[in-house]
Amino acid sequence: MKYCSLCGAPVEQRVPDGDNLPRHVCGQCGTIHYTNPKVVVGCIPRWEDRILLCRRAIEPRLGLWTLPAGFLENEETTIEGAMRETLEEASARVEVKDLYTLFNLPHVNQIYVMFLGDLLDLDYGPGPESLEVDLYREEEIPWDRIAFPVVEQTLRLFYEDRRRGSFGVHTGDIRRLPGEGRVYDIRMLKGR
Numbered sequence: 489m490k491y492c493s494l495c496g497a498p499v500e501q502r503v504p505d506g507d508n509l510p511r512h513v514c515g516q517c518g519t520i521h522y523t524n525p526k527v528v529v530g531c532i533p534r535w536e537d538r539i540l541l542c543r544r545a546i547e548p549r550l551g552l553w554t555l556p557a558g559f560l561e562n563e564e565t566t567i568e569g570a571m572r573e574t575l576e577e578a579s580a581r582v583e584v585k586d587l588y589t590l591f592n593l594p595h596v597n598q599i600y601v602m603f604l605g606d607l608l609d610l611d612y613g614p615g616p617e618s619l620e621v622d623l624y625r626e627e628e629i630p631w632d633r634i635a636f637p638v639v640e641q642t643l644r645l646f647y648e649d650r651r652r653g654s655f656g657v658h659t660g661d662i663r664r665l666p667g668e669g670r671v672y673d674i675r676m677l678k679g680r
Contacts, residue, residue, distance in 0.1 A: 494519050525597045529569035530557020531605035532646055533582045538623035539646070540612060542577045544635055545619045552635035555642065556580070557602065558617075570603050578621045580612035587657050589642045595664040600638045604646075604655060637662050637672045 489512040492499050497516035504511055504520050512521040532555055533540035541553045556577040560569040567584045574582045582605040591600040614621050624630075626647050634640040641662065649655045660676040 489521055489523070492517060492519055493521065523597075525594075525599050527560040527566070527569075528557055528598050528600045529560050529566045529602075530555050530573050530600075531570040531582060531584055531603040532588065532642065533574055533578065533580055533605050533607050535607045535610065535623055538625050539643075540574075540578055540580060540607060540621060540623055541629070542614070542618040543620045544617065545614070546617050549635035551619065552633050553630050554635040554639050555602065557600070557639075560601075566601050567603065570601075570605065574605065575615075577615045577618050578612050579615050580621070581608040582606065583608055586655065588655065589638075589645060590657070590659045591638045591641070592661045593638060593663075594661070600642075602638075602642050637674065641674055 489499055491497065492514035495514060495517045497514055499512040499514050499521065501510045502513055503509065504513055507520075512523070513519070514521070540556070542556055543553050544550055556574040557570070558573040558577070560566060561572075564572070570584050571582055574580050585604040585606060587601070588604045589600065589602045593600065612621055629643065631640070634643070641660070645658050657678070658676065659678045660674060663673045665671045665673055
């Protein structure tokens with residue numbers, strides 16, 4: 489951030505009085521501009537023994553597969569966001585059920601909130617951010633072409649829980665290891 493969004497004056501990065509972290513502070517009007525993590529919401533759209541995956545038409549990770557998910561909008565609940573993202577990316581209507589995973593991704597300042605969901609019908613297709621959309625059984629999933637570690641971890645947990653016959657809530661942290669490229673440290677904090 490270079491300029492104040494309220495008055496247009498240059499901002500400086502410093503620790504404001506009463507705070508303990510550097511923030512963007514306007515030297516003219518004194519406004520403190522906080523930047524906080526983004527919330528990504530989505531779901532695992534189920535139909536019988538298959539789940540709906542989307543092949544990305546946009547960067548990052550163009551051409552790879554993911555669950556329908558995206559950034560939460562203002563004035564929207566997490567469930568509304570998961571339903572909207574599924575409609576936008578897969579043209580699919582879904583009934584969102586239970587919270588399933590919550591992952592912290594501090595290296596990209598994101599929090600992923602994924603729900604279990606049930607497709608309401610088989611009327612689906614690629615939205616503007618998807619090249620293709622299709623239903624997959626576990627053995628058909630293109631594991632080597634999954635776009636994001638958080639999606640892969642969510643899918644692996646889903647299939648473990650399905651085999652066990654019990655779905656719970658899973659939380660954890662996914663961090664990129666410094667200097668390791670696309671190598672991640674995944675630490676589960678809770679799962680039931």
